[in-house]
Amino acid sequence: MTIVLVTAGFAAALALVLGLALGFFREFFKVPEDPLKGRIRDALPGANCGGCGFPGCDGYAAVVAEGGDITRCTAGGKAVADALAAIMGVSAAEVVPMVSVRCCLGGEGVGVPRGIYTGLETCRGAKLTGGTKLCGWGCIGFGDCVRVCHFGALLMGKDGLPHVERTKCTGCKVCVAECPQGILRVVPRDKQVTLALCSNRNPIRAAIRKTCRVGCIKCGICVKNCPEQCIVLEDGIPVVDYEKCTACGTCEQKCPTKIMKVLGKTPAVV
Numbered sequence: 001m002t003i004v005l006v007t008a009g010f011a012a013a014l015a016l017v018l019g020l021a022l023g024f025f026r027e028f029f030k031v032p033e034d035p036l037k038g039r040i041r042d043a044l045p046g047a048n049c050g051g052c053g054f055p056g057c058d059g060y061a062a063v064v065a066e067g068g069d070i071t072r073c074t075a076g077g078k079a080v081a082d083a084l085a086a087i088m089g090v091s092a093a094e095v096v097p098m099v100s101v102r103c104c105l106g107g108e109g110v111g112v113p114r115g116i117y118t119g120l121e122t123c124r125g126a127k128l129t130g131g132t133k134l135c136g137w138g139c140i141g142f143g144d145c146v147r148v149c150h151f152g153a154l155l156m157g158k159d160g161l162p163h164v165e166r167t168k169c170t171g172c173k174v175c176v177a178e179c180p181q182g183i184l185r186v187v188p189r190d191k192q193v194t195l196a197l198c199s200n201r202n203p204i205r206a207a208i209r210k211t212c213r214v215g216c217i218k219c220g221i222c223v224k225n226c227p228e229q230c231i232v233l234e235d236g237i238p239v240v241d242y243e244k245c246t247a248c249g250t251c252e253q254k255c256p257t258k259i260m261k262v263l264g265k266t267p268a269v270v
Helices: 002-028 035-043 056-065 077-088 123-127 144-148 174-178 205-211 221-225 250-254
Strands: 098-102 154-156 162-164 184-188 193-196 231-234 237-240 260-263
Touching: 035 056, 035 077, 098 162, 123 144, 144 154, 144 174, 174 184, 184 193, 193 237, 221 231, 221 250, 250 260
Parallel strands: none
Antiparallel strands: 098 184, 154 162, 193 260, 231 237
16 A cells, blocks of 8 residues: 555646656747737637638738738638728738539439449549439539538539539638538639639530530630630630620620539529
């Protein structure tokens, strides 16, 4: 019994000494935080979404404190950029609000399923085994993008596709980075822009028809009929030059599969 008590007393004394030593060294070697960084951090929204390209708001605050770009906070937008400009004593460049868009229409009843999928129910997991649909470029439909959205701006619809609630989306691009198919993109929120809502890059028209009822068939009608000549085909997908596009709607009207859409006329959830 005596040995147990002595051992316990020794362990308690050792723990006390080590605790005091750790406290001393923590204070002795503590690096004071830059007050400028603290002010910048307080001005940020605290979403820690990573849309700025840095590890959370603390990481971005450190970059701004060293003179970095003050317009990278997509969650805060212009209001945060103006606040950071005031702190840093600089003028804020124009911040263009962005919104995420799904470039695939191949939901249930449209995209042809590959078969009955059994396996890990994540988009990345399913992609390793060929995906869930015959279109190798279409939305897999397990909602990885929905799970990583920090703002509740994405929801899975009855059609098996993710839908964007524009009023909540900050254009942070976290969902864009998460999607293994690359079907999510960001476009200017407050400007009407034209976009091809298809990502199928198969050059064989007959094969496209067999995998998706509304896939882009690479006919080039949108390119030929664009009055501004601002559409080109890249890997078979129409790509629009937003600087030239006037959102006239000609390509939307001419497209035989109706995958060309003028965005900005769309409802709150797309």
